[in-house]
Amino acid sequence: MNQRVRVAVRVEGIVQGVGFRPFVHGLARSLGLSGHVGNDTAGVFAEVEGERDAVEVFLTATRSQCPPLAVIESLTATELPPLDGTSDDEFVILPSPPGGEANTLVSADSAPCHACLAELADPADRRYRYPFVNCTHCGPRFTIVRGVPYDRPRTTMAPFPMCGDCAREYHDPANRRFHAQPVCCPACGPSLRLIGTSPAADPLSATVDLLRRGRIVAIKGLGGYHLACDAADEAATSALRDRKHREDKPFAVMVSGVDDARKLCEVDSCAADLLTGRRRPIVLLPRRPGAPVAAAVAPGNRQLGVMLPYTPLHHLLLADFGRAIVLTSGNISDEPIVHLDTEALTRLSGIADAFLTHDRAIHVRTDDSVVRTFGGREQLVRRSRGYVPEPITVRTPFPRPVLACGAELKNTFCLAKNRHAFVSHHIGDLENYETLRSYTEGIEHFRRLFDITPRVVAHDLHPEYLSTKYALDRTGAELVGVQHHHAHIASCLADNGEAGPVLGVAFDGLGYGTDGTLWGGEILLADFTGFRRLAHLEPVPMPGGTAAIRRPWRMAAAYLTAAGVSAPALRERHAAEWQAVVSLARGGTQAPLTSSAGRLFDAVAAILGVRDEIGYEGQAAIELEQLADPLERGTYPVRLHGEDPILLSGADLVRSVVDDQAAGVPAPLVAARFHRSVVRLITEACKALREATGVGTVALSGGVFQNLLLLRGSVEALTEAGFRVLTHSRVPCNDGGLSLGQAVIAAHEPRA
Known part of the structure; x- marks a missing residue:
């Protein structure tokens, strides 16, 4: 029985x-x-x-x-x-009981499910063309949650009492909306309105008409406002670029489905899965020649950032408009995405001609995520909507709750306890009050949401980072300073569920070194408990300090001086300032030394006439990668010298670049040879260090490895040389993943 x-x-x-x-x-x-x-x-x-x-x-x-x-x-x-x-x-x-330590996890926002889309398109359904349709399998989550347990009163749906029909669905165990907290319909839920133009009976139809007439419309999404226009309209996209003060950085494009994405870009099966999955990130894809988008959408770029609709409103808008739209963050360049209605009407009034908004509040501003494919898997470039706040699970539990404050650029923070590291949504560059406010508000929200009171606070070593200053102002917790590039490598280890030790190749723009100089082309022997600097690019001066970041030709002058060669065309373009900058490059307090790989790429870009000044971070290096001929197989001689640490000569590569240029070698071939030579430099250094340490695993991290030509070449060459190679997937290789590395290093810090 x-x-x-x-x-x-x-x-x-x-x-x-x-x-x-x-x-x-x-x-x-x-x-x-x-x-x-x-x-x-x-x-x-x-x-x-x-x-x-x-x-x-x-x-x-x-x-x-x-x-x-x-x-x-x-x-x-x-x-x-x-x-x-x-x-x-x-x-x-049962009803949710009050009290207790919050250990529950919160789902990320999710694109509409097939059942909800069927209702959206069914004229006989009471939610026909209702832009807020959702159920237990889809819809807003993180961006509307105020607290846990996840119940309607703790979300921004609290002001919308359910009507009788919705209440019956909510309480019916056989219904798809049984206990769906954001459940609503046209009778009881949020509603659209169009501001800034004549009152319209149908705000959506009026918005479509505005877009067809070349207007720019601010549209309230899941995590903030976006700015939209016709992606094929050169005048509209150029106007958006001018008004947003975004000179060159590409805009994202939204299309209605994968077939439309294939008209613009090459889409493999992995990319198709990313485009159509529940997270709906922006996917960076190879652009087709003659793709029907305006030149101002992504000037001079071989790639397009493409996404599919991720809200019912987007589905309706794209279906009615019938072609691709630009959908870019609603902000002025360098500010965080706007998410509050009052701020949108104020801060975006000089950009948008009208506002398509609604009355469901956004609790947490959250930018779109950006991904690409590499080696048949996704690689996050920006981890935000659709992924956050789902945690990164680590190998070893955190012995004490940790707050890791992240970096200055592409900032994220990380709160961690038990085996969960909650890496935040993309905050942005901590360079103004609005972004700093978003940062501090985000930390407090995560702290309450996951009931974490940090006992350890980790921060970068750079004393002028606002994230460092925030950490140093905390009381009641142990402070742990973490070297920037050590954090990069630890982030890659945690991303891959590894503990090390590894040979960590950390190539990026800049990071504060333990010797007080600016590092950025490093090979470290590293694990979570510490690191040794085994090799790095030979330092060169940065004439004018941070001015050399914005003006790559200054780094070219420094490298040309170090290499003892000349680039006449570059010198002629900057004849008025050349001698003064060269004098700075020969030493002085206004020319700090740097081993940065990013600055080496900048120098070569300027020498080849790609970019003398930049409008956004990494632009010169990105355009140098775009220029490179992917079929070229030539390389330059590379040189390692010294020991403990080994020095990698960037000046030798610059000398070879100048020799080729003087010999009339086409710039695309020179750019490709330079990339392949950096790969060769990395590989030769790692081989020498394997002999010295016996370590045969390499971890690649830092923003320079967003360069696919460099990343692919490095993985192939290192693998062929017998190395096991770790790359990023779950968090970005750039500074957006740095807070995870800081957190796991702090977790292994001996207790004071």
């Missing part, structure tokens, strides 16, 4: 706001089990009672058949004495 049993179940992971309780309710009812299920601050709890075979089926199916947005990290079952007939046969969903 089948024995009757009672079991207490605890499920942890992403199990709130994803339809987990209704799933458990339906499963238990179908198996004839009694009991209950509920949310609390740790996740989902349940009790089931019935025949043992049915309970075992229940436990197996809970794991294998859970809702599509759920991620189960742990499921524990504890057998209890049966209630011996004192229980009834019902299975119920």
